[in-house]
Amino acid sequence: GDWDFWIDWKDRRFWPTVLPIMLVTFPAAAQYYFWNHFRLPFGATFLIIGLLTGEWINRYTNFWGWTYFPISLVWPTSLVPMALFLDLVLLLSGSFIVTAIVGAMGFGLLMYPTNWPILAPYHQATEQYGLLMSLADLIGFHYVRTSMPEYLRIVERGTMRTFGKDVAP
Numbered sequence: 001g002d003w004d005f006w007i008d009w010k011d012r013r014f015w016p017t018v019l020p021i022m023l024v025t026f027p028a029a030a031q032y033y034f035w036n037h038f039r040l041p042f043g044a045t046f047l048i049i050g051l052l053t054g055e056w057i058n059r060y061t062n063f064w065g066w067t068y069f070p071i072s073l074v075w076p077t078s079l080v081p082m083a084l085f086l087d088l089v090l091l092l093s094g095s096f097i098v099t100a101i102v103g104a105m106g107f108g109l110l111m112y113p114t115n116w117p118i119l120a121p122y123h124q125a126t127e128q129y130g131l132l133m134s135l136a137d138l139i140g141f142h143y144v145r146t147s148m149p150e151y152l153r154i155v156e157r158g159t160m161r162t163f164g165k166d167v168a169p
Contacts, residue, residue: 008140048083
């Protein structure tokens with residue numbers, strides 16, 4: 001979804017919650033196939049590396065190649081440590097049930113800490129136009145994207161995500 005494209009949207013609610021829940025199904029299916037047919041415990045890592053290769057090609061050609069949007073602001077989520085953990089749990093336990101419980105929980109819980117070193121510089125505070133906001137919010141304010149839903153363009157202020165009363169153009 002949109003929560004994985006933009007730097008100013010990666011630190012919101014949906015990125016650390018929805019993405020790992022939706023994403024764990026595909027590595028689990030690849031794990032089942034590789035483990036059942038070949039007894040190889042790297043199905044999740046193999047699938048995630050293929051997914052990330054496709055995502056980097058997509059981000060580079062679409063965001064940089066067509067629109068010259070800075071590639072450092074649209075990096076894909078780092079998923080390899082999560083997939084390695086999922087494969088490691090399957091390797092050590094040999095059980096799909098233990099992997100589903102422990103591995104999937106670790107897969108979801110590792111997502112935010114593994115991406116934190118890349119995301120941390122964008123959490124620094126800045127004061128612009130009388131509002132205190134993060135650098136990610138400021139980037140989203142200055143790099144207005146066409147055909148983007150308005151709820152992605154607004155800055156949080158307390159519990160209301162707004163610039164005051166109106167949405168900024």
